[in-house]
Amino acid sequence: MRTPSPLWGEGWGGGRNIQGKPTALPTSYNIHYSQEAKLKNILRKLIPDSLWPHLRLGWFRIRGFFLRRKNGSVECPICNGHFHRFLPHGSERICPGCGTARRQRLMTLYLRRETDLFTSSKKLLHIAADLTLHRLVHRYSNLDYASFDLHRKYTDRNGDLTDLPDADNSHDAVICFHVLEHIPDDHAAMSEMHRIINSDGWALIQVPHYPDRGATYEDFSITDPQERKKHFGQWDHVRVYGNDFQQRLEKAGFTVRFVDYLAELTEDDIARYGLAGTKGFHRSEK
Numbered sequence: 001m002r003t004p005s006p007l008w009g010e011g012w013g014g015g016r017n018i019q020g021k022p023t024a025l026p027t028s029y030n031i032h033y034s035q036e037a038k039l040k041n042i043l044r045k046l047i048p049d050s051l052w053p054h055l056r057l058g059w060f061r062i063r064g065f066f067l068r069r070k071n072g073s074v075e076c077p078i079c080n081g082h083f084h085r086f087l088p089h090g091s092e093r094i095c096p097g098c099g100t101a102r103r104q105r106l107m108t109l110y111l112r113r114e115t116d117l118f119t120s121s122k123k124l125l126h127i128a129a130d131l132t133l134h135r136l137v138h139r140y141s142n143l144d145y146a147s148f149d150l151h152r153k154y155t156d157r158n159g160d161l162t163d164l165p166d167a168d169n170s171h172d173a174v175i176c177f178h179v180l181e182h183i184p185d186d187h188a189a190m191s192e193m194h195r196i197i198n199s200d201g202w203a204l205i206q207v208p209h210y211p212d213r214g215a216t217y218e219d220f221s222i223t224d225p226q227e228r229k230k231h232f233g234q235w236d237h238v239r240v241y242g243n244d245f246q247q248r249l250e251k252a253g254f255t256v257r258f259v260d261y262l263a264e265l266t267e268d269d270i271a272r273y274g275l276a277g278t279k280g281f282h283r284s285e286k
């Protein structure tokens, strides 16, 4: 029997499910959760789920107003704001202008510098898109863009990633960050992404990933939120991915390479865009 994982990832969402599942944290879990999360849980009972992404973005914009500097030493490649500093949240660094995390800024830099996504005609499906990126990408008229989520109301489409209605080979690109660790049948989700991209297409996929820990650890008999937190690092995760994550993607049909994009950036870029310590992603092609 494997030892429960002691290391937990870059999460900073305070319990909000990246797929947008009901956001109130279970009471039994909250007893052991932070004061901040308890306050959030009280507020979530008072405020409709659909308003939260907008309130969160508004809150960051207010904070960003006071940290904005014309010649600030840090810059966000998503909202293009220049700031005195990013906002620390544990090891995370949040953009005070748009609320995005390091992994989203790294992904955006990669897409802008290393792909033609923003300059050519492409069809993109963005799984579990956050509100900021949903709005940003919609500004690109060259893109046939749809954001997608299980429940979030602001996304263009709602549905189940393990059973997409899209035709085979119908997309040029898929983005899927921090979703698969929530889905019991992740092979079905990977297979669906593989099915809908075309022969020149790609999927950028990122999960909390611990290759030094051995094989992926999953146990579907663990359903209690506190136990999931202990075993998988977050109350709504169903596994911890290990050194076989790439093989799992390949089993779904993908040709895969890990993109350690942080290692390709200069020290100046890493400091400027607040990316230190974040991890890369898997580029999966057909």
Ligand SMILES: [Zn+2]
Residues within 6 Å of the ligand: 076, 077, 078, 079, 080, 081, 095, 096, 097, 098, 099, 100
């Ligand atoms: Zn920003």
